[in-house]
Amino acid sequence: MESRTRSFCAASVKAWxxxxxxxxxxxxxxxxxxxxxxxxxxxxxxKTTK
Incomplete structure (x- = not known):
């Protein structure tokens, strides 16, 4: 689960x-x-600067 979550979040946050x-x-x-x-x-x- 950790690996799937890490991959999903990396892609999702990068897009966001x-x-x-x-x-x-x-x-x-x-x-x-x-x-x-x-x-x-x-x-x-x-992590954002705002």
């Missing part, structure tokens, strides 16, 4: 920031216990 050469981002994802409980989502974070 209008494809800069460099950018910073982060993400939060749920682990196995949460997945088994039915919580299946990730959150992407973009």
């Amino acid at each position: 920031l209008n494809y800069p050469a460099e950018f910073e981002y982060g993400f939060t994802f749920f682990h196995q216990a949460e997945w088994k409980a039915g919580i299946r989502r990730s959150v992407c974070w973009a």
Whole structure:
């Protein structure tokens, strides 16, 4: 899940920031216990200057 979230967030944040050469981002994802409980989502974070 971490690898899929990292790839998805990198692409999504880059597009949201209008494809800069460099950018910073982060993400939060749920682990196995949460997945088994039915919580299946990730959150992407973009670092901006505003």
